[in-house]
Amino acid sequence: MNFRWEWEVFLRDTGGGESYLDWMISAWGWTLAVSALAWLLALVLGSAVGTLRTVPSAWVARLASAWVELFRNIPLLVQIFLWYHVIPALVPPLKEVPGFALVVFALGLFTSARVAEQVRAGIQSLSRGQQAAGLALGLSLPQAYRFVLLPMALRIVIPPLTSESMNIIKNSSVAFAVSVSELTLFALQAQEETARGIEVYLAVTGLYVASAFTVNRAMTWIEARVRVPGQAAPERR
Numbered sequence: 001m002n003f004r005w006e007w008e009v010f011l012r013d014t015g016g017g018e019s020y021l022d023w024m025i026s027a028w029g030w031t032l033a034v035s036a037l038a039w040l041l042a043l044v045l046g047s048a049v050g051t052l053r054t055v056p057s058a059w060v061a062r063l064a065s066a067w068v069e070l071f072r073n074i075p076l077l078v079q080i081f082l083w084y085h086v087i088p089a090l091v092p093p094l095k096e097v098p099g100f101a102l103v104v105f106a107l108g109l110f111t112s113a114r115v116a117e118q119v120r121a122g123i124q125s126l127s128r129g130q131q132a133a134g135l136a137l138g139l140s141l142p143q144a145y146r147f148v149l150l151p152m153a154l155r156i157v158i159p160p161l162t163s164e165s166m167n168i169i170k171n172s173s174v175a176f177a178v179s180v181s182e183l184t185l186f187a188l189q190a191q192e193e194t195a196r197g198i199e200v201y202l203a204v205t206g207l208y209v210a211s212a213f214t215v216n217r218a219m220t221w222i223e224a225r226v227r228v229p230g231q232a233a234p235e236r237r
Contacts, residue, residue, distance in 0.1 A: 009196040010203070020190055020200075027186035028207050034104055034172045034182060035211075039165055041108030046115025047154070051145055053120040064116070071113035077174050079106045084178045103175040111168050118160045122153030155226045162219035166212040173208075183207060 010021035018026075052064035071079070083106040088094040094102070126149060134144030176185035187204040191197035 003198075005199065006196055007199055009194050009199055012194065014193070020194065023190070024183070024186055024203065024207075027181055027183045028211075030100070030175075030180060031169070031172050031182040031207075032211065034100065034107065034175055034180065035169045037104045038107035038111060038172070039168050041104065042111035042115050042164075042168065043161075045108065045112035047119050047150070049112060050116035050119025051123065051150065053116065054123045055141075068113045068116050071109050072117075074110075076107070076110050076171055077177060079110055080174055080177055082106075099178045100175075100180050103172075103178060103180050107168065107171060107174075111164060111171070114164055114167075115161065118157045118164065119150075119153060121160075122157035123149050125156060126152055158219060158223040158226070162216060162223070165215050165219060169211050169215065170208065 010024065011019050014020055014023055049064045049067050053061050053068070055061060074082075080103060083102045084099060088097070088102075130148055130152065131144050134148040135141070139147065172182060173184040175182050176188065179185065183204045187200050191200045194200065
């Protein structure tokens with residue numbers, strides 16, 4: 001095998017006053033920004049929707065279930081294109097919204113459906129006595145959820161949420177389809193310009209692995225400190 005590594009490709013000038021290494025680091029920043037903002041949106045919406053799936057009101061639970069089924073049964077890439085091409089045509093003010101924000105919104109909604117399922121499973125894994133005890137102490141149903149059920153459920157579902165937090169970093173790669181300058185778009189363009197696809201894709205792969213591994217370690221650290229003694233995480237669906 002006569003292949004010769006050329007890692008110095010990252011020191012070449014892109015023609016725009018920066019090196020390919022600078023471009024890759026900037027793209028990594030965009031990847032992390034998309035992932036972090038989408039995860040924040042997914043966690044807030046998913047926790048709310050997952051909670052609503054367990055309330056006594058049948059019609060509220062059905063609406064929450066419809067949310068989950070809608071967003072988790074449409075491929076993520078299709079949702080990205082819907083938010084980028086279709087919905088702005090129907091709602092003209094959205095044409096002024098940057099593609100970055102639309103990708104964050106689409107990825108957050110997609111992931112919120114998955115988070116909702118984890119939160120629902122976490123709440124339903126608790127004994128009914130937890131809610132009854134809260135109500136017996138004079139708490140209203142919303143207060144019982146806020147102060148008793150959700151704090152326990154969120155601690156229980158940290159392991160499956162760890163997987164979702166890692167998935168959102170990997171799923172952020174679809175942002176290249178609408179020209180958000182993240183790692184995958186960098187890799188596609190850099191390998192075309194430099195003809196050094198092996199080095200470029202290996203470097204990008206390493207950054208994805210490092211990002212996901214860091215998130216995994218952070219979530220594991222959190223889990224170890226908030227784990228409910230004797231309580232197992234619910235099975236994923």
